[in-house]
Amino acid sequence: MDPSPTTAAQLSFDELGSPLRETTFVVVDLETTGGRADEDAITEIGAVKVRGGEVVGEFATLVDPGRGIPPTIVALTGITQAMVADAPTMDTVLPAFLEFAAGAVLVAHNAGFDVTFLRAACERLGYPWPKPPVLCTVRLARRVLTRDEAPSCKLSALARLFRAGTEPVHRALADARATVDVLHGLLERVGPLGVHSLEELLAFLPEVTPAQRRKRELAAHLPNSPGVYLFRGPREEVLYVGTASDLRRRVRQYFTASEGRRRVREMVGIAERVDAVECAHALEAEVRELRLLAAHQPRYNRRSKFPHRAWWVVLTDEAFPRLSVVRAPRPTALGPFSSRNAATEAVEALQDVVPVRRCTTRISARRPDGRPCALAELGRCGAPCAGRQSVEEYSPAVRLLADLLAGRSDEPLVRLRRQVEHLAEAERFEDASARRDRLVGLLRALTRGQRLAAVAAVPELVAARPDGEGGWELAVVRHGRLAAAGVARRGVPPMPVVDALQAGAETVLPGDGPLRGAPADEVAVVRRWLVRPGTRLVRCGEPWREPARGAAAWQDWLDRATAGAAGYAAAD
Template structure:
């Protein structure tokens, strides 16, 4: 049976990753190959081997990959390893992250050693994520895996990256199989549209010819606007759309969702898709009906849109349109000697996330300052082992757990001291400055004048940094609160959102009769003595959207710790 005609759910895949010597062209050599057999949505057999190389490895490549010259000197010849990989690919689909690179490297290596490259069908997990994980703002392997709730413990080695790639593929395989029943359908679905457009432009007189073609298509649309207006009028449900905030869903004749969008004026936005001045989308010709879910605010529409896109996975939504520019200072507590880091989204699982903060460079410098103040690690999550302290350790700005002789409890006390500044009820920035003032007085009292002067310089710089960060510098889970998102045109209406532990635990149109009961239910699992930062991976994107909207629009907010009485709740909702 032709491999392209086989159903996706029955075919076997081989997730492959390669490490190279970092050179391009004819100088590129494979240093390691890793492969994982994937079948039935699970990982099975593993295969990995180093490869001997002819040219010496650079120091940079050895530091990045951890593959030393001595390791490849003792490795088997590349043709032996490649022959085993070629045999494993027989009758299987190759899966790789940035598959074009791995295919090119493997094909060149096979040709160089007289082996026949089988040229198997290949699925790229970057293209897969672009299609079915549009909310993943970074599509590098590790950030993408973490956005899907996949724990990554090792990287930059072939087998570890192949396993991560296989897990990413398994996470997205159900969505792919829902839209592409066979291997051939999957390849056609994931084929980049950019290549098709560039080929069309090349056969139409190059850049100027393409411009003339677009201008001609635009004039045709302007000459015949009635056709698209007629298509809009024929849509079932189009006339019932209100000019209110909410989410609209286009469906085909079989009722399958084609596209999900949000707007603060549903009727106007839906009509704009069929206006003569708009570029026609591939799904508009298939649209047979449109339905909607109404909200009372822009934030309500954003939350609805995000939830429906994740639940329905419509093909017209390649990625979510609204992307904020906020970042988070976060610390994952499930790794040894946790580190502070800057990321575009709050962390899932057992973690503390501070933000949202506007400005990655400012947030990164704030992390650097905190690390030096409290002696925390400046390296990444993977703890390197050293025989001597790093530069920060030699300057007294790091406790140097990399030496292997540090008490984890001491490090954790320092970390908890730093995080406690942001998990309280006040402004974390003010608490940080107050902490430095207390340390400065203590150093001066102990006649440690050099440290006191160093702390004063740190404080002056931190004041500048904090003045450039928007909003209150606090952990996302530290303050349960009730947020009132107003209606865009009617000040007396809106949505109420209960945010607890960084999550939207409840929301409804403003003015309900059971405010006190809803608040009690929202805070049922909230312990003010031990606020936790547990956030499910599937709700990270929603937390980012809500926090970014709140930071941008500064809506009215009511702190729920301590719990306000029913009179104050009613006054706030009104």
């Protein structure tokens, strides 16, 4: 028999999470032109911010929906077309509301309706949905109140039950104020049931079954420290891998209603044990997560599919080299690319401006016996297959590509940019946009590849970051891989810790390719940590340098080109 909420295990004092009395709620209500977020629009937003039972702010405005308001809606809300004629539009109201609600728990009566409209507005106007915790007072009321107390969970009925100070009248701010009183009344009911924190409140909602709630005991042995956690199934198989700055708190969240991912909730239902690997700091946790994903490929991690699959663009080793997409990189290669299509697009972009052959036939330098193709007739290939071009005559194009890949020259990029400019000047805007996007993709691949290769080229470096408490987070990096991680707490001299980390660090033998055999994802995580403001290089065996003529020098152009559709016209 499943335990009731009053007999279920409660969080200990140090695990309470976010106490309800310290949680900020933004209670919101919307009026709209109808019930479909993909067809209708918001006409009014009202919101009340409360904390510790006190109102700390209000937000209210009419909104011009940009369309007519149906007579039935006018009759229900009293909001007429004349009232919204001079009101601000949603592109003005939405950022102000998002700022007002930032960092708070979003509360609404029938929250699915309001959240759907707000998310649709964010998507339409290009704002990322902030993914706040959402609390629905309808669902909470159905969980707390008996049918005898509340035969109906309509806002008007609950407002009368809890003697709300404001009567709901289908106007946004008035309804939001009434919902605040309903929320406070419901929170008073859940306190005696052992619900004192936000995490417990979200877990109390119907989506979490008593059986799921019991599973939070799987996290009881976990420490409140950073690290990696592994959910294991009935056959000891790894189901899911994740990282956390606080292992116990993060894992407990999987057993609450705040976890809404269907696949993950399915995984939690299967899991029988949670293992953890404590880490010195967040960098070590991220790297260990990547390595565990590669080792176990857990089926509930989306990132675990083909973790090391990558594609590279190389120059073939023959008398008349060509660009080829391969899986095994050479010392000078362009990549890595996550898909063959992306690598192929980079090849096509380079072939547009560098006259290297596109055929896959192996051509003899002594006796070429092929026939010219259509590209040769169009003047886009020198036809070395037919003996029209010698190795010496073909070699400048090869050197140009080799210099680009090595970061010694950016001439092919300059040629691609000129193509974009000429097409724009000729008012061939669609062609210019397509060429611009191709150049942007090539630049991003070159920039990422050259930056990662620069880190992987360093045999050893030691870096430190402040831990925020007067100490230092330390990392030993060898050929782009994390070889050791540690901390020097406040008051502990850091250099002896550095010496000990170097002495015990993992031995890393460099492999082939620009990344010396290191996984691209790991090098990217390490580099991101190294370049964050505040990180200091303590020791570096060889200079960490990036090519002066590399793609990173094009960052200003890239920023302008991606800022808008017209960016390419002004970039020079």
